Amino acid sequence: MTSPAHLRYLDLITHSVWAALALHVAFGVFFALTGFRDLALFNAGSVALYALLAFQLRRGRFTVTLLLTTVEVILHARLALSALGFESGFQYYVFALIPAAFFHPHWRLPAKLVYLAGIAAAYATLDLSPVTQAGAAPLSPDTLLWVRTFNTFAAFGFVAYVTGFYSSVARQAENELAQLATLDPLTGLYNRRHMLGMVELELARLERSGKPATLLMADIDNFKGINDQHGHECGDLALKQIARCLRTVMRRQDHIARWGGEEFLLLLPETDLEGARVLADKLRARLAGKPLNWNDASLTFTLTAAIAQLQPGDDFLAALSAVDGGLLQGKREGKDCVVTVSALGEPTGPQVARAA
């Protein structure tokens, strides 16, 4: 039973118990100094309770902790209000119990609603009782103002802490979801779906600006042999390193995705064929210069690439199939080379270049 939600809640409850302990020490001293002996004694009992709860929380018993805390908060509020009156603001702490119960990771909604009804009823008895309204021995107006202000800030502070805690959890979860939706989990590069969105955007830009963009498809040579000889774990590590390598060579505005197993698609905005060829050679040189050390072996990689320039009005799928065809041609002609094709699929210029 150690799900992330469980661990998060345990964190929250642990911080809250320590905060409650500190608060009760402070109030214990205050009540002792102002002559409220009963309240000081109750605080001493509360400090002992919170110390015990902090200790047993290590075993993850947060339901017991929440229920005992609830009883303590309500009894304490009752006692303090009976002594000092409703104006002292000790009832505010009851509100701080609401988020603590609603974020409980194992309680279902009906349990939360029952709990909520229970603390609402307890609050109503505090609110409606003449004893807790008046208080037996009210403080001086100045002291009362200080106590109420302090209680307001402490209770609001707690609610703000819980809300902030869970809003940062929600933000983190959103970021993780966004990453899952856009990134390839192994290499951290864009996934195919996100790349299609980027392509759409770049094509729209290309239509407006008229500046060329180039598509570059790269495939690692003989990758099957890496898996077969050194295992899948080595293959995965190699892919990660290759992805890092490719990314360091590209410009910031270039886009790269893991298109398939050991196949990468790059979209290079404002880059013509000549620029793409230079980049492809840089990629090949960088790969050659970055061997992967695996056990006693030093593994070097080569890639075959195909490039096609996109003009305004070009169809992306046709260009994609053109670079796919270019790749096949490069593989047939010995790999470790760059093949230039037109977006319509006909080879243009020097078809296969090997200079690194």
Ligand SMILES: Nc1nc2c(ncn2[C@@H]2O[C@H](COP(=O)(O)OP(=O)(O)OP(=O)(O)O)[C@@H](O)[C@H]2O)c(=O)[nH]1
């Ligand atoms: N470790 C690992 N291997 C992968 C992954 N995705 C694809 N592969 C492997 O990549 C290899 C691709 O094999 P092929 O398509 O024959 O390509 P190749 O061996 O690179 O041959 P050429 O492309 O002709 O040079 C297969 O063994 C796949 O299992 C991955 O995520 N991790």
